[in-house]
Amino acid sequence: MTTLPSAYQPSQVEERRYAQWLEAGYFTADAHSDKPPHTIVIPLPNVTGSLHMGHALDHTIQDAITRRRRMQGYEALWLPGMDHAGIATQNVVERQLAAEGLSRHDLGRERFVERVWRWKEESGGMITGQMRRLGNSVDRSRERFTMDEGLSLAVQTIFKRLYDDGLIYRAERIINWCPRCMTALSDIEVEHQDDEGELVSIRYGDGDRSIVVATTRAETMLGDTAVAVHPDDDRYRHLIGTEVEVPLTGRRVPIVADDHVDPEFGTGAVKVTPAHDPNDFEIGQRHGLPSLTIMDERGVITASGPFEGLDRFEARPAIVAALREQGRIVAERRPYVHAVGHCSRCDTVVEPRLSLQWFVRTGPLAKAAGDAVRDGRVRIEPPEMTKRYFDWVDNMHDWCISRQLWWGHRIPVWYGPDGQMVCVGPGEEPPTGEGWRQDEDVLDTWFSSALWPFSTLGWPEDTPDLRKFYPTSVLVTGYDILFFWVARMMMFGLYAMKDRAPEDAVPFRVVALHGMVRDEHGKKMSKSFGNVIDPMDWIERYGADATRFTMARGANPGSDVPVSEEWCAGSRNFCNKLWNAVRFALLHGAHTNGPLPEPSQCTAVDRWILSRLQQVITEVDAQFEAFEFAKVCDLLYHFAWDDVCDWYLELSKPVLTGDDPAAAEPVRRVLGHVLDQLLRLLHPIIPFVTDELWTALTGGESVMIADWPTADPRWQDPAAEAEVATLQKVVTEVRRFRADQGLRSGQRVAAQLHGLAEAGISDHEPLIRSLARLDQPGEGFTATGTLAVTDQVTVALDTRGAIDVAAERARLTKDRAAAEKEAAGCRAKLSNEGFLAKAPEEVVAKVRQRLATAEAELARIDAALAALPES
RNA sequence: GGGCGCGUAGCUCAGUGGGAGAGCACCCGCCUUACAAGCGGGAGGUCGCUGGUUCGAAACCAGCCGCGCUCACCA
Numbered sequence: 026m027t028t029l030p031s032a033y034q035p036s037q038v039e040e041r042r043y044a045q046w047l048e049a050g051y052f053t054a055d056a057h058s059d060k061p062p063h064t065i066v067i068p069l070p071n072v073t074g075s076l077h078m079g080h081a082l083d084h085t086i087q088d089a090i091t092r093r094r095r096m097q098g099y100e101a102l103w104l105p106g107m108d109h110a111g112i113a114t115q116n117v118v119e120r121q122l123a124a125e126g127l128s129r130h131d132l133g134r135e136r137f138v139e140r141v142w143r144w145k146e147e148s149g150g151m152i153t154g155q156m157r158r159l160g161n162s163v164d165r166s167r168e169r170f171t172m173d174e175g176l177s178l179a180v181q182t183i184f185k186r187l188y189d190d191g192l193i194y195r196a197e198r199i200i201n202w203c204p205r206c207m208t209a210l211s212d213i214e215v216e217h218q219d220d221e222g223e224l225v226s227i228r229y230g231d232g233d234r235s236i237v238v239a240t241t242r243a244e245t246m247l248g249d250t251a252v253a254v255h256p257d258d259d260r261y262r263h264l265i266g267t268e269v270e271v272p273l274t275g276r277r278v279p280i281v282a283d284d285h286v287d288p289e290f291g292t293g294a295v296k297v298t299p300a301h302d303p304n305d306f307e308i309g310q311r312h313g314l315p316s317l318t319i320m321d322e323r324g325v326i327t328a329s330g331p332f333e334g335l336d337r338f339e340a341r342p343a344i345v346a347a348l349r350e351q352g353r354i355v356a357e358r359r360p361y362v363h364a365v366g367h368c369s370r371c372d373t374v375v376e377p378r379l380s381l382q383w384f385v386r387t388g389p390l391a392k393a394a395g396d397a398v399r400d401g402r403v404r405i406e407p408p409e410m411t412k413r414y415f416d417w418v419d420n421m422h423d424w425c426i427s428r429q430l431w432w433g434h435r436i437p438v439w440y441g442p443d444g445q446m447v448c449v450g451p452g453e454e455p456p457t458g459e460g461w462r463q464d465e466d467v468l469d470t471w472f473s474s475a476l477w478p479f480s481t482l483g484w485p486e487d488t489p490d491l492r493k494f495y496p497t498s499v500l501v502t503g504y505d506i507l508f509f510w511v512a513r514m515m516m517f518g519l520y521a522m523k524d525r526a527p528e529d530a531v532p533f534r535v536v537a538l539h540g541m542v543r544d545e546h547g548k549k550m551s552k553s554f555g556n557v558i559d560p561m562d563w564i565e566r567y568g569a570d571a572t573r574f575t576m577a578r579g580a581n582p583g584s585d586v587p588v589s590e591e592w593c594a595g596s597r598n599f600c601n602k603l604w605n606a607v608r609f610a611l612l613h614g615a616h617t618n619g620p621l622p623e624p625s626q627c628t629a630v631d632r633w634i635l636s637r638l639q640q641v642i643t644e645v646d647a648q649f650e651a652f653e654f655a656k657v658c659d660l661l662y663h664f665a666w667d668d669v670c671d672w673y674l675e676l677s678k679p680v681l682t683g684d685d686p687a688a689a690e691p692v693r694r695v696l697g698h699v700l701d702q703l704l705r706l707l708h709p710i711i712p713f714v715t716d717e718l719w720t721a722l723t724g725g726e727s728v729m730i731a732d733w734p735t736a737d738p739r740w741q742d743p744a745a746e747a748e749v750a751t752l753q754k755v756v757t758e759v760r761r762f763r764a765d766q767g768l769r770s771g772q773r774v775a776a777q778l779h780g781l782a783e784a785g786i787s788d789h790e791p792l793i794r795s796l797a798r799l800d801q802p803g804e805g806f807t808a809t810g811t812l813a814v815t816d817q818v819t820v821a822l823d824t825r826g827a828i829d830v831a832a833e834r835a836r837l838t839k840d841r842a843a844a845e846k847e848a849a850g851c852r853a854k855l856s857n858e859g860f861l862a863k864a865p866e867e868v869v870a871k872v873r874q875r876l877a878t879a880e881a882e883l884a885r886i887d888a889a890l891a892a893l894p895e896s
Numbered sequence: 897g898g899g900c901g902c903g904u905a906g907c908u909c910a911g912u913g914g915g916a917g918a919g920c921a922c923c924c925g926c927c928u929u930a931c932a933a934g935c936g937g938g939a940g941g942u943c944g945c946u947g948g949u950u951c952g953a954a955a956c957c958a959g960c961c962g963c964g965c966u967c968a969c970c971a
Contacts, residue, residue, distance in 0.1 A: 029930095031931070032931075032933070033931095033933090045967075152939070172905050199934075199969095203929080210944095216969085217968070224971085238971080239970095239971065240971060241971070242971080253971095285969090286970090286971085287970055287971085289970085290970040290971070291970075291971065294971095295970090296971075297971095298971095302969080302971075303969050304969045304970090304971075305969090305971085307969085363970085363971095364968075377969090409900075409901075410898070410900095412899080413899080413967085414968075416898095416899070416966095416967075417967085418902095418905065420967095455903030504965095504966095505966095508967095541928085545907075545920095546907080547906065547908075547909080547964090578919085579908085579909085581909080583901095584901090584902095584909090585964095585965090587908055588908095589907095589908080589920085591919095591920060592908085592919075592920070594933075595919065595920065595933090597933065598931090598933040598934085599933090600933090601931065601933050601934095602930095602931065602933080602934085604930085604931080605930040605931035605933095605934085606930065606931080606932080607930085608929080608930050610930085611930095612930070613930090637958095638943085655909090655910075656910080659910080659918070659919090662918095662919085663918085670930090670931085671935085672964080674930080675935095757936095758936065759935090760936060761936095761937065763925095763936085763937085763939090764924075764936070764937040764938075765937085765938095767924095767925080768925095769925075769926070770925075770926050770928060770935080770936065771926075771928065786965080798928080833957095847915075850915080851915085854914085857951055857952080859950085859951025859952080860914090860951045860952065861951080862949055862951070863950090863952090864914070864951070864952075865914085868914050868952095869914095871914080871915080872914080872915085875915065
């Protein structure tokens with residue numbers, strides 16, 4: 026028999042266990058097995074990233090799901106990998122270059138990309154090693170990277186198909202431009218923040234032909250090609266069709282009527298800058314206005330004149346000053362707080378910019394993505410999130426997918442010398458010859474991420490993996506990337522797999538969304554708050570299991586998860602509690618050999634814990650299915666700690682440590698079984714300590730490959746549960762009395778127990794005596810205190826002295842008040858005709874029962890009070 | 897501005913139509929040989945406010961107050 030140290034030491038266990046699991050190949054899924062598949066693809070972390078608390082939560086959930094499915098007999102695949110993270114990675118390497126005084130342009134495209142690859146090999150993917158420390162049972166033999174050969178082929182394949190289907194197009198549009206990253210961004214890569222600006226009203230033109238417009242971006246007036254008003258606005262009706270001069274430019278522009286203008290806002294007249302504002306662009310389209318680009322890709326004014334060469338934020342006040350000088354500033358509102366778009370990568374203010382870019386026509390794809398949820402092929406958990414999903418897919422703009430970066434999948438389109446454009450599919454040779462060149466841009470990182478559920482399984486080849494493991498079973502991720510990733514996987518998955526039956530084309534059956542990890546006060550973790558916790562730090566100090574348990578324990582579906590070091594310490598304590606429970610059990614011969622004894626050979630205590638176990642198995646299973654990990658943890662925590670440790674082990678101690686092997690044997694077997702099952706149930710959440718303990722307890726190979734428990738209704742035993750409940754009440758009441766009377770726990774007290782037979786618990790008298798520390802009455806026994814515990818059981822104690830009557834009276838008085846309140850509440854209900862008429866019968870019966878109990882309680886307390894000597 | 901969500905014990909949160917709960921923190925007593933990372937006992941809440949529905953509301957509805965998240969082309 027293994028001897029275990031007296032405290033659980035994660036560092037002695039984790040690395041060794043993980044190596045064994047790997048060695049045994051438990052994580053490697055078999056595409057050719059007969060088992061039903063269960064697939065999770067990991068939300069691909071950035072290659073630049075290291076493991077943070079968000080991953081710890083996300084991975085704990087996925088590992089728990091995967092481990093349980095594996096135990097349930099599924100061919101469970103958890104597929105890991107990483108994202109090349111276009112902008113983020115390029116930024117990292119560019120910063121390195123900058124430290125050497127270089128820019129990527131000094132290296133040129135080819136050498137720069139080589140350099141990024143080298144960075145990736147040397148310093149990227151730190152997270153992979155950290156996932157091992159968390160205990161993740163990912164199948165590393167299937168690990169993928171979005172820039173690897175297979176995935177690049179998948180990208181090219183789907184691009185070509187979408188292009189040929191007219192779902193990818195190139196067009197000049199207003200896009201979000203980051204002047205620092207020098208690339209286009211999609212709508213969701215822009216974060217709106219409330220910034221302080223200034224709303225200035227500027228007079229265009231002179232005299233009665235003048236018109237006042239309002240703007241927060243005065244510098245864009247250099248590119249104005251019209252002023253727009255609402256067609257029904259009487260103030261300006263007479264001006265429609267006339268021309269007005271744009272100050273500082275000498276340019277005369279038309280005044281046009283457009284429904285888009287809100288007459289209520291500002292002056293009701295809008296300056297129109299088609300090249301630098303999305304709305305204005307559309308107005309320009311409708312009215313055939315020219316687009317004047319007045320700013321370059323760095324945000325520097327290019328319009329010739331006094332402002333040329335100024336940065337946009339220098340030009341703005343300069344232009345306002347010039348206008349003021351001319352007396353054209355009619356009004357200024359400052360500060361004027363309004364939402365301004367910022368680059369989600371570098372926080373630079375985004376500049377709307379007219380630019381030639383590639384787009385995905387999202388209409389039909391988004392429709393399909395919405396329908397898959399609408400018709401139930403994909404379920405979103407928790408359901409409240411579904412509306413957000415619909416809001417987005419039903420109102421999606423076309424997706425700008427080209428990025429002016431070097432790190433990423435290059436757009437597979439070649440341009441010819443005479444304006445030809447050829448999209449090159451996989452296996453096709455790009456056109457050669459004078460003047461042909463490939464598009465310079467790369468694809469949005471999220472483009473390849475959108476293929477993740479099938480590109481990782483070998484698509485576009487028809488591989489065994491793809492056949493076995495697609496669609497994936499559940500996608501686990503934070504609600505923050507519902508739009509970035511989930512909706513796009515839906516669009517591309519349904520599109521790429523459209524040859525399959527509709528229910529099997531979806532990328533996943535269920536989307537299980539969790540929240541964000543926050544600090545103990547619910548605040549976002551951020552470097553500026555200084556409240557960031559490194560999960561590796563917790564793993565070092567409290568162990569991976571404690572870290573995981575803390576995550577799972579806070580994981581209510583869709584809601585944020587506050588964590589703190591104290592809670593992690595609590596989780597560590599729980600692991601240690603389990604450790605010591607098993608240690609104790611092994612010390613006293615608990616085992617899992619042979620079948621369980623028949624119920625008739627078991628004591629009521631054994632039948633009680635087995636009955637409880639069945640309930641816990643059933644409930645834990647249901648909560649797992651509902652992604653209610655916090656409830657799974659809560660159930661198991663209390664079953665393990667309260668039922669098993671505090672009661673069952675204590676109740677079993679006398680027989681286990683006694684000298685009657687025949688009596689001890691069934692208990693050893695039952696205890697072994699209960700712990701065996703408990704460890705299995707806990708294994709998905711806390712894999713290391715459970716495997717260490719389970720193998721020590723059972724001698725089995727690993728709990729990882731043990732069967733998942735199923736409830737056995739034969740062991741349900743309400744009678745045993747009632748019996749133990751009474752026993753517990755007697756023990757608890759005696760303990761209360763002892764505490765109130767200041768009797769030390771080591772102090773033996775003689776007592777007579779009356780009414781145990783009537784209460785059906787006379788078998789348990791020795792147990793009650795042992796747990797309540799009551800001796801047999803001896804010579805000269807004098808009952809100085811009498812406790813009425815239930816309406817049947819009373820305990821007469823010889824406290825070897827007068828009891829503290831005041832304390833006893835105080836306790837009884839308090840109990841009496843509670844009972845009185847309870848009784849009064851019940852009586853009120855039972856005298857209510859409406860209640861009697863309308864409430865369900867079982868509710869009424871329950872209230873009657875409660876009243877009877879309360880009244881018996883009252884009678885008992887009154888008797889006890891009357892029996893108290895005068896103080 | 898639109899949408900969503902939250903307000904329950906000191907803190908963080910469960911509970912969503914019939915007896916107010918958990919963890920941590922707190923108070924009292926214990927080194928009772930599995931565990932002091934522990935054991936036993938205890939205190940603490942007009943469930944944000946107001947009204948409504950109901951025999952019955954922490955839960956359902958309306959309004960209000962406070963907070964958070966999210967989307968957004970009012971220049």
